[in-house]
Every structure is written in C-alpha cells, then in structure tokens.
Amino acid sequence: MHYDFFAPPQIHFGWDRFQEAGILAASLGSRALIISGSRSLETNGVLDELKSLLSRAGISSEHIRTISHEPEVTDVDQVTNILQHHTQGTGDFLIGIGGGSGIDLAKACAAMITNRESETVLDYLEGVGQGLQLKAKPLPLMAIPTTAGTGSEATKNAVISSYAPAFKKSLRSPEMIPDIILCDPKLACSVPPEITARTGMDAITQLLESYISCRAQPIPQALSLQGLKLAIPALPQAVADGNSRTGRESMAHAALLSGIALANSGLGMAHGVAPALGTHCRIPHGLACAVMLPSTLKANRSVCEMQYADIARHLDPGLSLSDAGAADSLIEQIEALNASIGIPATLSELGVTSEQIPALVADSRGNSMRGNPREISDDELTGILQDLL
Numbered sequence: 001m002h003y004d005f006f007a008p009p010q011i012h013f014g015w016d017r018f019q020e021a022g023i024l025a026a027s028l029g030s031r032a033l034i035i036s037g038s039r040s041l042e043t044n045g046v047l048d049e050l051k052s053l054l055s056r057a058g059i060s061s062e063h064i065r066t067i068s069h070e071p072e073v074t075d076v077d078q079v080t081n082i083l084q085h086h087t088q089g090t091g092d093f094l095i096g097i098g099g100g101s102g103i104d105l106a107k108a109c110a111a112m113i114t115n116r117e118s119e120t121v122l123d124y125l126e127g128v129g130q131g132l133q134l135k136a137k138p139l140p141l142m143a144i145p146t147t148a149g150t151g152s153e154a155t156k157n158a159v160i161s162s163y164a165p166a167f168k169k170s171l172r173s174p175e176m177i178p179d180i181i182l183c184d185p186k187l188a189c190s191v192p193p194e195i196t197a198r199t200g201m202d203a204i205t206q207l208l209e210s211y212i213s214c215r216a217q218p219i220p221q222a223l224s225l226q227g228l229k230l231a232i233p234a235l236p237q238a239v240a241d242g243n244s245r246t247g248r249e250s251m252a253h254a255a256l257l258s259g260i261a262l263a264n265s266g267l268g269m270a271h272g273v274a275p276a277l278g279t280h281c282r283i284p285h286g287l288a289c290a291v292m293l294p295s296t297l298k299a300n301r302s303v304c305e306m307q308y309a310d311i312a313r314h315l316d317p318g319l320s321l322s323d324a325g326a327a328d329s330l331i332e333q334i335e336a337l338n339a340s341i342g343i344p345a346t347l348s349e350l351g352v353t354s355e356q357i358p359a360l361v362a363d364s365r366g367n368s369m370r371g372n373p374r375e376i377s378d379d380e381l382t383g384i385l386q387d388l389l
C-alpha cells in the first residue's frame, strides 16, 4: 500500500451545532465576512442568527453577498473586489454558508484575495487562462454547508463556471480546504424535496465514483462504504420528509464523507460529463450527476464487477448472489433510487438534444474524467449520450 491522505483540519458535526458558530469562529479571527449561498437563509433568519452568534462571541461581521446560482468567473472577480474594499487586514476571515455554490464562491474569494498576480480568477483555473498557481495562503475560512450534496466543505477546489465561452473548471490548491467545517444537518431542513433529491444524488455519485476511480485509495474507500450505507436508505426519507432528523443527519454526514473521498481519490465519467451539461444545457450539477450515474456504472461494469459486488454486499450482508449478480443488483438499486426520488432517466427530459452531443463530448475531458476506471473514447461517450436521449 502506498498513499497520501488529505483531511480537513477541523470538523464539527451535529444537530443544532450551528449555535456554536461564534465560539468556533473565534479561533479564526475577530471580523467575519459572510458569503451566503441561498436567499432562503436570509428569509428564514439563519443569516441574522449567524451574525448574532458571532457578535456574542465578540466577532464583528459583514454580509458581503448572497449567490443563488452556481458561481461564475464574474461573481468571483466582483466579490473579491468588494472584499478588498472591506478587508482591514489582521483578524479578517471568511464564512461561506450555503450549498456548494456559496461555499465554492467563498473558497475562491478567500484564495483570490491573497493571490493578486492576476485580477481575474480565470487565470488561475485549471485548463483555461494563464495557468497561474496559488502561492499565498488564502484568508482563513469557515464552511457551513446547508445542502447535503457536494461535500465542497471538505475539498481543496472550487468549481467556477463561464457560459461564454462555455467551461466549468476548478480553482485548486491543498490550502483551499476550509480551516473549520461546521456541519449542522438541521440547516438543510428548509431545502425543498427536488433540490434534496439532486444534491443527495451528487453525494452518492461522489461516493461511488471515488470508490471505483483509477486513483481510489483505501481510507476514502472505507469512508465511501459508510456513506453509501447511510445515504441510500436516507435520501428517499429526506426527500419525503424534509424535517426527518435521521434522513438529514445521514445525508449531511454522507455528503461530508463524499467530499473527503473525492478530494483524495478523484471521480469519474458522471462528474466528467456533468460540467458540460451545466454549461451547455444549464442542468444543475447534482441533477446532471444523478442522470449520468447509472450509465457510468454500466460503462465501467466490465472492470469494476468485484468492487460493485463488494459494495452491494456491504449494503446488504445477506445478499446471496454471484459476483456478477451482486454487481447487477447495485446498478439496479441506483436506478430504482433515482426513479423513487423523481430523477429523470433520460437527458432529453432535461432538454438535451442530439445536436449538443459533440460539444458535450468535447467538454467532458476535465480532471474528473481522468479518474474514470477505464478510458472512455469520444465515440463511446457519444454513443452513451445518444442512448441517454
């Protein structure tokens, strides 16, 4: 065995532990700049409560921006610019509270505010711009996830989109892992069922893809097994009853584990295609992953039968099937899960047309696709996407 393992330095997890936000944040500084990822957090009082918890711990705070879409290059550049006018130096830190979009915006801005070789994040993104590297340590950051999906609170990248030209690329550095994760599953109770379903399937896709990735690692694989065992029964529960404590706790924990797993092991075809579906067809990230997951499992079945069988037996220790039967049962279980929570089985239901397929194939070749356990040629991917219409 030979591996490296990156983990977030501090994880504080638990129902209602949002109440500890001020006490925990005090170790990061004396002035919090807040980036939020949902208008709901403004209307349901969570942001006001955060400010008051910080104030009680002697921390002043300023709400800088709420973003309700997946972050774009212009968002990062504008918010970094605003932050530059608000930062006073020592004692300043950032809080990103929201889904993957809000946390990624906070992560990107925390890095961009201390790395000023270029004024635009574009020049630091993988595969586009000037290819600049982040050299200076980002501003300290606390991440408070409010969807249970991306695991962005535990990863070393932020995903940034552009629609003209169309790309979705990562800003990445080990220094970008948030300093403190405060994960209170109760915060996700206000997430509507449709968003619960698709963000939850993102976590399940990450747990499965990192497990079978060609860069798979033993510690993340153990985390993935625990995450899958919790998430597969919990997701329909959380979709059916947003206040289900067991459902929300299991999904928040599974999403966090999926972030740790992907940050160490990489992903695969579903996450390779999802950014292209996001930029060319405006399909939300989790939904794109969910629709692509069954085809991804099928495309990799020839080289992953044993891993699928191991996962299926972990999920159901009483399973008395051959390896081939157990592997098939895992794929069937994922298809049934998608159907039970209202995820469409085809891309045409999401408005994708065959004319878009060449661009989707061309733009699916990012870091995630390189983790796929077998090489998927352009011709094969074209066929897979055609079959999904």
Ligand code: NAD
Residues within 6 Å of the ligand: 037, 038, 039, 040, 041, 067, 068, 069, 070, 071, 098, 099, 100, 101, 102, 104, 146, 147, 149, 150, 151, 152, 155, 156, 157, 158, 159, 187, 188, 189, 190, 191, 192, 195, 199, 202, 285, 286
């Ligand atoms: P999101 O952050 O875009 O949120 C989805 C919706 O849920 C938004 O409308 C938001 O306003 C709403 N919402 C969030 N919290 C809520 C709450 N508590 N109550 C009610 N509504 C709430 O969705 P997401 O799937 O969490 O994040 C997607 C983004 O994360 C994409 O850009 C994706 O590429 C990125 N991502 C990043 C990583 C990473 O490691 N950095 C990993 C996977 C995905």
